[in-house]
Amino acid sequence: MTAGTRRxxxxxxxxxxxxxxxxxxxGTARETLLLMLPALVPVLVFSVGPLLYGIYLAFTDARSGRxxxxxxxxxxxxxxxxxxxxxxxxxxxxxxxxxSVTVLQFAASLGLALLLNENLRLRGFARVxxxxxxxxxxxxxxxxxxxxxxxxxxxxxxxxxxxGLIGDGVDWLNDFSVALPAVIVVGVWTGMPQTTVVLLAxxxxxxxxxxxxxxxxxxxxxxxxxxxxxxxLRPVVVTITSLDFVWNINQFGLVxxxxxxxxxxxxxxxxxxxxxxxxxxxxxxxxxxLGVAIVIVVLAVLGVYLWRQMREAD
Amino acid sequence: MRTRTALAAAAAAVAVLTAGCSSGGNAGGGxxxxxxxxxxxxxxxxxxxxKESIAANxxxxxxxxxxxxxIQVEYVQGSWDNVNDQLxxxxxxxxxxxxxxxxxxxxxxxxxxxxxxxxxGKLPAELKNDIPQQAWDTVTFGDxxxxxGVYGVPFLQESQVIIGNKKLLDAAKVRVxxxxxxxxxxxxxxISKKLTKGGAFGTAWPLKAPVxxxxxxxxNFGGTFFQTDGTKTTVKVGPAEREVLSRIHDQLYKDRSAxxxxxxxxxxxxxxGFYAGKYALLPTGVYLRQQVVEQAPEGFEWVTxxxxxxxxxxxxxxxxxxxxxxxxxxxxxxxxxxxxxxxxANQVKLAKGDWLLPTSVKAAADPAMTTKENGWDVxxxxxxxxxxxxxxxxNGYDEWKSKVATPTxxxxxxxxxSLDQAAKTLVEEGNQVLERYNK
Numbered sequence: 001m002t003a004g005t006r007r008x009x010x011x012x013x014x015x016x017x018x019x020x021x022x023x024x025x026x027g028t029a030r031e032t033l034l035l036m037l038p039a040l041v042p043v044l045v046f047s048v049g050p051l052l053y054g055i056y057l058a059f060t061d062a063r064s065g066r067x068x069x070x071x072x073x074x075x076x077x078x079x080x081x082x083x084x085x086x087x088x089x090x091x092x093x094x095x096x097x098x099x100s101v102t103v104l105q106f107a108a109s110l111g112l113a114l115l116l117n118e119n120l121r122l123r124g125f126a127r128v129x130x131x132x133x134x135x136x137x138x139x140x141x142x143x144x145x146x147x148x149x150x151x152x153x154x155x156x157x158x159x160x161x162x163x164g165l166i167g168d169g170v171d172w173l174n175d176f177s178v179a180l181p182a183v184i185v186v187g188v189w190t191g192m193p194q195t196t197v198v199l200l201a202x203x204x205x206x207x208x209x210x211x212x213x214x215x216x217x218x219x220x221x222x223x224x225x226x227x228x229x230x231x232x233l234r235p236v237v238v239t240i241t242s243l244d245f246v247w248n249i250n251q252f253g254l255v256x257x258x259x260x261x262x263x264x265x266x267x268x269x270x271x272x273x274x275x276x277x278x279x280x281x282x283x284x285x286x287x288x289x290l291g292v293a294i295v296i297v298v299l300a301v302l303g304v305y306l307w308r309q310m311r312e313a314d
Numbered sequence: 315m316r317t318r319t320a321l322a323a324a325a326a327a328v329a330v331l332t333a334g335c336s337s338g339g340n341a342g343g344g345x346x347x348x349x350x351x352x353x354x355x356x357x358x359x360x361x362x363x364x365k366e367s368i369a370a371n372x373x374x375x376x377x378x379x380x381x382x383x384x385i386q387v388e389y390v391q392g393s394w395d396n397v398n399d400q401l402x403x404x405x406x407x408x409x410x411x412x413x414x415x416x417x418x419x420x421x422x423x424x425x426x427x428x429x430x431x432x433x434x435g436k437l438p439a440e441l442k443n444d445i446p447q448q449a450w451d452t453v454t455f456g457d458x459x460x461x462x463g464v465y466g467v468p469f470l471q472e473s474q475v476i477i478g479n480k481k482l483l484d485a486a487k488v489r490v491x492x493x494x495x496x497x498x499x500x501x502x503x504x505i506s507k508k509l510t511k512g513g514a515f516g517t518a519w520p521l522k523a524p525v526x527x528x529x530x531x532x533x534n535f536g537g538t539f540f541q542t543d544g545t546k547t548t549v550k551v552g553p554a555e556r557e558v559l560s561r562i563h564d565q566l567y568k569d570r571s572a573x574x575x576x577x578x579x580x581x582x583x584x585x586x587g588f589y590a591g592k593y594a595l596l597p598t599g600v601y602l603r604q605q606v607v608e609q610a611p612e613g614f615e616w617v618t619x620x621x622x623x624x625x626x627x628x629x630x631x632x633x634x635x636x637x638x639x640x641x642x643x644x645x646x647x648x649x650x651x652x653x654x655x656x657x658x659a660n661q662v663k664l665a666k667g668d669w670l671l672p673t674s675v676k677a678a679a680d681p682a683m684t685t686k687e688n689g690w691d692v693x694x695x696x697x698x699x700x701x702x703x704x705x706x707x708x709n710g711y712d713e714w715k716s717k718v719a720t721p722t723x724x725x726x727x728x729x730x731x732s733l734d735q736a737a738k739t740l741v742e743e744g745n746q747v748l749e750r751y752n753k
Contacts, residue, residue: 063427064402064405064406064427065426065427065428065429065458066405066427066428066429066640066641067427067428067458067459068427085743086717171578174522174578175578263724264720264721264724265717265721279399279402279403280398280399280402280712280713280716281710281712281713282402282423282427283750
């Protein structure tokens with residue numbers, strides 16, 4: 001009774017409560033929950049559960065081994081991480097990789113999308129061709145490019161030697177200085193289809209009248225691109241570059257197949273570093289910490305980027 | 315009412331789902347029910363990769379399966395490239411292969427984490443006595459709880475020899491050494507200089523993966539690279555450790571008797587240049603003889619030169635091993651399969667297939683292992699130089715090797731850093747790595 005009075009007292013004044021309403025809402029809520037359950041259970045079991053477990057591991061000293069005892073260590077892993085030179089060099093490589101791949105991908109895809117948006121002959125065929133890399137699994141792409149880069153039997157060295165551009169075969173994936181650029185090229189190639197398709201869709205939604213108006217006002221091609229196309233594309237560009245950035249910094253399969261992080265750790269992206277820590281050396285807790293740290297970094301970078309973009313858009 | 319029934323049904327569905335998941339977790343246990351109804355099934359993860367070796371492995375497995383209808387062994391092909399990751403995952407999941415082919419350096423870590431079965435006292439005396447103590451020492455490790463155990467059966471060992479171009483050696487009138495009277499490092503340096511002429515180099519050091527190669531030969535001068543004080547292991551790079559490092563470096567940059575362009579090569583990569591006479595001597599593992607036999611051009615004559623001698627000719631022994639997983643359902647059957655697989659007759663087949671040295675004393679006395687043909691006599695004799703390498707017992711060696719030693723030695727041999735700098739990095743960064751394992 002007291003609970004009832006209190007609730008009634010808390011109700012906003014001047015708005016009489018209808019007694020039948022709460023029961024109906026409660027009924028609907030239960031049904032909603034029930035209907036959501038089939039979708040919710042897999043999400044909880046396969047996404048939220050492992051995520052929480054991973055975050056928990058980050059605060060423990062979990063190690064591989066049947067006789068390993070796991071204990072809670074608080075922030076010790078994060079302290080180790082900040083003092084770990086290998087982590088920082090891996091992090092730096094990861095940033096160089098993610099930013100350069102994203103930027104180059106965007107530039108190349110924009111060019112390709114503009115081209116495919118023109119009224120060219122065989123446009124349909126060209127559009128299908130541009131999608132081919134998308135249909136290939138990263139492992140297959142990695143194996144294919146390993147053959148391209150092969151020092152003795154690779155197409156690339158053959159071609160460059162044939163043209164007389166290099167005197168000696170370059171071991172692209174094992175050379176300390178060219179390994180990372182070589183891998184970045186593959187990364188750009190792999191991610192271009194998604195970016196191109198999204199940008200192409202964006203281009204097609206730009207109203208034609210704007211271009212006609214621009215034409216009438218005497219704006220040249222460059223001017224129309226700069227003042228009509230780009231501003232109209234902005235939401236699409238922001239979306240796809242942020243998504244690309246997240247995908248790229250979390251890239252694993254491609255680089256694992258290409259170099260396994262070598263030579264001497266020159267292509268050891270953060271995810272490869274975490275993988276090595278966990279499955280090669282058996283430090284599960286530390287590897288989980290790395291995962292959490294990367295999530296924080298990605299969220300921070302994206303937060304700043306999106307916030308700035310939104311503010312400029314307003 | 316209807317909603318309540320639906321809720322109950324959903325709850326039941328969830329219960330079934332979770333039950334399904336948890337029973338999936340110990341799928342290994344499911345085999346128990348099959349024990350009465352059919353033969354015991356074992357999985358054997360083999361890492362054989364040379365054609366002859368795979369054939370020999372499969373042949374022995376087939377012979378076992380015919381002779382033992384109650385214990386059927388399934389041959390599972392693995393690869394050296396990713397076997398460690400694969401095993402860690404399957405050990406953690408609780409469903410590892412029963413019989414595991416590995417090498418002794420990897421066993422140290424697995425043993426201390428309790429993944430492998432201690433075979434001490436479980437092997438037949440015949441097998442135990444056929445393999446010398448030196449080889450057993452390579453598989454004896456701490457169990458991570460203060461005890462010691464034998465965590466595998468060693469069966470193939472590798473030693474570092476030199477393969478020489480016979481025509482070039484004869485032309486230079488160089489003494490071809492015997493196992494009893496090997497070249498010393500000084501002699502090797504002089505001879506390499508003598509053989510360096512007319513655009514050809516005396517020797518080539520393919521050092522893309524330099525660590526094991528350098529560390530095993532460093533024992534020639536007593537260089538151990540690690541010291542253990544109680545339970546704490548640290549890296550040391552003193553005068554003994556520096557000998558081999560600086561001698562190789564001198565050949566490259568002082569004597570200029572070693573081809574610097576071979577430095578970035580993997581073990582087998584210099585072979586085309588070797589056949590072409592670009593270098594007269596090729597320091598390498600005994601197994602490379604197989605490729606020389608198969609690929610060398612018609613009329614190419616070569617000799618196997620015994621291991622070099624510093625103050626001793628000792629080298630660090632790395633054994634290939636067979637182990638039983640601690641989680642195996644049928645450890646006894648797995649152990650008896652290993653005992654059969656590694657008897658002396660089978661070891662001869664395996665050693666021939668992989669061009670490595672058998673640990674079995676009887677197998678090493680087999681005529682196939684002592685013939686002069688293809689340098690088998692020299693290779694087999696080099697087994698007497700193998701001793702237990704201290705670094706193979708170091709917990710965390712793998713991480714030290716890949717994170718610190720490989721890049722440091724690569725830079726040193728590429729002449730980008732000095733020996734003092736290299737030594738400093740190996741010790742300081744190395745101790746940081748080992749710190750985590752000393753806890």
